[in-house]
Amino acid sequence: MKDLQVKYGLPAEVKFCVRCVMSNQRPASTAEFKHNKDSKKITLNIDSEGVCDACRHAEEKQLIDWKKREDELLRLLDKHRKNDGSYDCLVPGSGGKDSAYQSHVLKYKYGMHPLTVTWPPILYTDYGLKNFRNWIDVGGFDNLSFNRNGKVMKLLTKLSIENLMHPFQTFILGQKNLAPKLALKFNIPLIFYGENEAEYGNPLADNTSSLRDKSYFAMNNLDEIYLGGVSIRELREKFSVDLVDLMSFLPPPIEEIEKSNIEVHYLGYYLKWTPQEVYYYAVENTGFKARPFRTQGTYSKYNSIDDKIDDLHYYTTFIKFGIGRATYDASQEIRNAHLTREEGVALVQKFDGEFPDRYFDEVMEHIELKPERFHELCDQFRSPHLWEKSNGEWKLRHNVGKTGTAD
Amino acid sequence: MYHRIIAKLDIKGPNLVKGIHLEGLRVLGKPETFARYYYEQGADELMYMDVVASLYNRNSIHELISRTAKEVFIPLTVGGGLRSIDDIRSVLRAGADKVSLNTAAIKDPQLIRQAARYFGSSTIVATIEAIKQPNGQYFAFIDNGREETGIEVAEWAQRVTELGAGEIVLTSVDREGTGEGFDIELTKKISDLVGIPVIACGGAGKPVHVRDVLQNGHADAVAIASMFHYDFVHRQNDQGHHESEGNNEFLKNKRRSGKIDATGLSELKAYLKSEKIPCRTTE
Amino acid sequence: MKSYKIAIVDYEMCNLFSVSHACEFAGVQAIITRDPKTIMQSDGVILPGVGAFGDAMKNLKKHGLIQVVKDVVQSGKPFMGICLGLQLLFSGSEEFGDHEGLGIIPGIVKKFPESANGKRVKVPQIGWNRIKKQKDHAVLSDVPDGAFMYFVHSFYVEPEERESVLTSTEYEGLDYCSSIQKNNTIAFQFHPEKSAGIGLGIYTSWKNIIEKNNEGKQ
Numbered sequence: 001m002k003d004l005q006v007k008y009g010l011p012a013e014v015k016f017c018v019r020c021v022m023s024n025q026r027p028a029s030t031a032e033f034k035h036n037k038d039s040k041k042i043t044l045n046i047d048s049e050g051v052c053d054a055c056r057h058a059e060e061k062q063l064i065d066w067k068k069r070e071d072e073l074l075r076l077l078d079k080h081r082k083n084d085g086s087y088d089c090l091v092p093g094s095g096g097k098d099s100a101y102q103s104h105v106l107k108y109k110y111g112m113h114p115l116t117v118t119w120p121p122i123l124y125t126d127y128g129l130k131n132f133r134n135w136i137d138v139g140g141f142d143n144l145s146f147n148r149n150g151k152v153m154k155l156l157t158k159l160s161i162e163n164l165m166h167p168f169q170t171f172i173l174g175q176k177n178l179a180p181k182l183a184l185k186f187n188i189p190l191i192f193y194g195e196n197e198a199e200y201g202n203p204l205a206d207n208t209s210s211l212r213d214k215s216y217f218a219m220n221n222l223d224e225i226y227l228g229g230v231s232i233r234e235l236r237e238k239f240s241v242d243l244v245d246l247m248s249f250l251p252p253p254i255e256e257i258e259k260s261n262i263e264v265h266y267l268g269y270y271l272k273w274t275p276q277e278v279y280y281y282a283v284e285n286t287g288f289k290a291r292p293f294r295t296q297g298t299y300s301k302y303n304s305i306d307d308k309i310d311d312l313h314y315y316t317t318f319i320k321f322g323i324g325r326a327t328y329d330a331s332q333e334i335r336n337a338h339l340t341r342e343e344g345v346a347l348v349q350k351f352d353g354e355f356p357d358r359y360f361d362e363v364m365e366h367i368e369l370k371p372e373r374f375h376e377l378c379d380q381f382r383s384p385h386l387w388e389k390s391n392g393e394w395k396l397r398h399n400v401g402k403t404g405t406a407d
Numbered sequence: 408m409y410h411r412i413i414a415k416l417d418i419k420g421p422n423l424v425k426g427i428h429l430e431g432l433r434v435l436g437k438p439e440t441f442a443r444y445y446y447e448q449g450a451d452e453l454m455y456m457d458v459v460a461s462l463y464n465r466n467s468i469h470e471l472i473s474r475t476a477k478e479v480f481i482p483l484t485v486g487g488g489l490r491s492i493d494d495i496r497s498v499l500r501a502g503a504d505k506v507s508l509n510t511a512a513i514k515d516p517q518l519i520r521q522a523a524r525y526f527g528s529s530t531i532v533a534t535i536e537a538i539k540q541p542n543g544q545y546f547a548f549i550d551n552g553r554e555e556t557g558i559e560v561a562e563w564a565q566r567v568t569e570l571g572a573g574e575i576v577l578t579s580v581d582r583e584g585t586g587e588g589f590d591i592e593l594t595k596k597i598s599d600l601v602g603i604p605v606i607a608c609g610g611a612g613k614p615v616h617v618r619d620v621l622q623n624g625h626a627d628a629v630a631i632a633s634m635f636h637y638d639f640v641h642r643q644n645d646q647g648h649h650e651s652e653g654n655n656e657f658l659k660n661k662r663r664s665g666k667i668d669a670t671g672l673s674e675l676k677a678y679l680k681s682e683k684i685p686c687r688t689t690e
Numbered sequence: 691m692k693s694y695k696i697a698i699v700d701y702e703m704c705n706l707f708s709v710s711h712a713c714e715f716a717g718v719q720a721i722i723t724r725d726p727k728t729i730m731q732s733d734g735v736i737l738p739g740v741g742a743f744g745d746a747m748k749n750l751k752k753h754g755l756i757q758v759v760k761d762v763v764q765s766g767k768p769f770m771g772i773c774l775g776l777q778l779l780f781s782g783s784e785e786f787g788d789h790e791g792l793g794i795i796p797g798i799v800k801k802f803p804e805s806a807n808g809k810r811v812k813v814p815q816i817g818w819n820r821i822k823k824q825k826d827h828a829v830l831s832d833v834p835d836g837a838f839m840y841f842v843h844s845f846y847v848e849p850e851e852r853e854s855v856l857t858s859t860e861y862e863g864l865d866y867c868s869s870i871q872k873n874n875t876i877a878f879q880f881h882p883e884k885s886a887g888i889g890l891g892i893y894t895s896w897k898n899i900i901e902k903n904n905e906g907k908q
Binding site: 408409410411446449451476477480482500502504525526527528529530599603604 | 703707708711712714715740741742745774804810811812813814815816817818819838840842843844861862881883884885886887889890
Binding site for chain 1: 420427428430431432433459462463538541548550552553554555580581585653654655656657666
């Protein structure tokens with residue numbers, strides 16, 4: 001076989017985990033600041049037995065003494081709980097099932113006083129907005145939503161697509177950095193994220209030192225920071241964006257971080273995270289509702305349903321890495337033993353890469369990108385080692401069902 | 408007319424499962440254990456729905472049907488993933504008394520006509536999964552409440568009646584699993600519209616909900632899952648260790664379920680009798 | 691103890707397995723067959739049936755069973771018809787056009803009216819309903835008067851001879867014949883095999899009838 005061009009530093013040979021349906025093309029999370037056109041990906045490791053790291057972690061998870069973990073959590077909470085009318089922890093989220101669960105158990109089971117903070121979706125779905133409202137009104141929480149400059153958000157989203165085929169890139173940045181900034185403003189020492197499979201085994205997401213590092217890097221190297229694949233300097237010079245409108249995407253000032261002792265924890269480290277049970281909990285306690293139709297690209301109705309751009313985001317991972325939303329969802333469910341691999345393969349074959357046309361036109365109109373241009377861009381971002389055009393149709397060379405053009 | 412109280416068992420692989428809005432399928436135990444119990448408690452019928460069959464294009468609960476048919480002597484309706492006359496025949500041969508059709512019927516309405524002609528109208532149950540749209544209209548969904556069809560529910564209900572379906576299971580996906588009560592408006596609309604029996608499904612959380620849908624929703628029968636299942640789960644001591652497949656978390660921890668007032672079959676029938684609603688009681 | 695062999699007539703109109711399970715439950719050895727010889731040699735015959743009258747007659751004809759069923763009834767062998775197996779015994783049906791029946795029991799098969807007393811009648815009748823005994827018979831010895839049985843049907847029978855009516859049932863104001871008995875021929879509109887414990891009692895009683903019938907022969 002002739003050597004095919006490989007983009008993004010992905011592994012040239014496509015392999016699938018023998019337990020879940022994920023491939024070795026899945027990138028690990030990268031430092032989004034530095035993400036530009038030439039970035040190389042670190043990808044998911046599949047070991048000599050054909051099992052991916054995520055499945056190995058899931059295996060270890062079976063051995064966890066959850067009672068002990070909860071005791072650890074109780075000690076942590078006891079250390080930080082305040083009863084003086086101020087907030088003692090911060091929960092970032094959108095009112096989806098996960099943030100609803102996180103905030104609700106912290107407040108109503110463990111007696112904490114969370115402030116919830118929201119970096120709103122680029123384009124709320126009706127269902128997402130309703131769930132957000134119910135989170136606050138039915139669940140009962142204080143919430144701060146930071147509505148950043150929408151015009152700049154649109155521009156950055158468009159640039160992220162054009163340069164990186166990653167419509168969520170700047171959104172993720174803003175979301176990640178909002179929590180520590182507000183924690184500093186309100187003098188809240190504890191931030192809780194939900195579950196993070198990739199960083200499993202570690203209770204801490206960002207500790208003070210890693211926040212400090214990021215902040216140091218960001219503030220002292222503005223010219224090396226990329227948003228939507230474009231450097232800050234270029235954004236200011238070429239796109240006439242004022243620096244103040246970019247600050248919400250960047251980490252908090254270093255001096256403030258240095259004075260603080262912010263800890264960012266994963267609640268999923270302390271409490272066993274079962275997405276379906278989290279769903280039940282949210283339905284029963286915060287009025288959460290699944291969307292009344294299947295999400296395009298996958299089989300579920302309750303996962304990441306608040307942003308109209310969500311579906312497009314997973315479509316782009318399918319273009320770039322051959323990994324669509326059904327692959328992500330099914331892999332996670334297989335690891336939780338909620339699906340068998342056989343079922344997972346069937347779901348991937350059926351739904352992965354389905355074009356998300358429900359909100360597509362609206363999204364394109366919003367970010368002022370021509371739909372045809374988007375499709376052209378897609379083709380540019382397909383890595384030749386993954387894709388082959390046959391009879392005018394793009395097909396994966398390899399897929400988990402072994403029905404690819406080169407399988 | 409005596410109203411039927413039907414126990415509905417959603418099945419995924421080897422397990423009895425339950426979701427909310429047909430989503431988030433939680434494992435509750437072994438279907439045959441529940442079936443036997445409901446039979447002993449005086450259920451008027453049983454319904455097995457392979458809830459993921461059409462998602463995977465499979466139908467694989469024949470063994471379960473056979474085992475059940477040997478020990479349960481009340482009607483058993485089986486649905487999920489039935490796509491052809493042959494599929495229907497094989498399920499009936501396994502011991503089902505009726506079959507329910509949704510996805511395949513929407514894709515090919517003539518299947519209802521052929522099946523009714525071949526197996527008799529009363530063997531063919533049309534399942535309609537209804538979701539209320541923001542403008543107040545109801546649309547029929549397929550694939551366990553996942554795929555839109557753009558078909559209006561009332562129109563479809565009339566159509567399946569004309570095609571020869573013997574009865575309709577009308578599921579409100581909006582209410583399904585919530586315990587917030589049946590969709591009375593929807594049930595009344597459809598039950599008054601068609602000349603065949605309508606089984607209301609989705610939303611039962613309290614005995615009074617059942618009374619309401621029979622009296623005000625004009626339902627001929629009701630299909631109930633959560634209320635019965637959670638009652639039985641709490642009566643037995645199943646720790647969920649027997650199966651590695653599926654979401655067993657609920658069984659391991661057994662939280663009480665929010666809005667569902669767990670009620671047994673015989674309790675429910677005693678209540679309905681006290682409310683002067685005619686239903687079969689075992690004297 | 692002798693085990694009795696029951697022939698369940700298989701003419702591709704389903705409902706066979708629940709009937710054979712009920713036989714099994716009552717301790718009767720049953721065989722699903724369409725072989726005329728096996729049927730004639732059995733100690734008792736069950737004609738089940740779900741589906742359309744016309745198709746059922748067509749299938750009986752196709753498998754050469756029309757004369758066999760007539761002969762069984764004629765011979766005085768215990769015979770049990772269920773649901774469609776009751777209706778087929780009559781002279782004809784309106785279902786899906788007029789069809790000629792077996793004509794063993796004089797009378798006709800009619801469809802439920804679509805409305806009664808200005809109220810819409812749901813057809814088919816599907817569900818549990820009470821049976822009222824019109825006469826005593828051993829097959830109902832364990833069934834109390836007014837017991838609930840499971841019904842599924844759009845058509846009902848109107849026998850000419852009142853004395854053959856075994857039970858009657860009321861559906862939406864209409865009193866109709868829900869089972870018949872004439873000599874050794876018994877047939878039910880309802881499904882005893884789907885009517886839980888009480889229904890299974892009918893199978894047990896029928897077994898006793900066969901047993902007596904055999905003793906009489908010896």
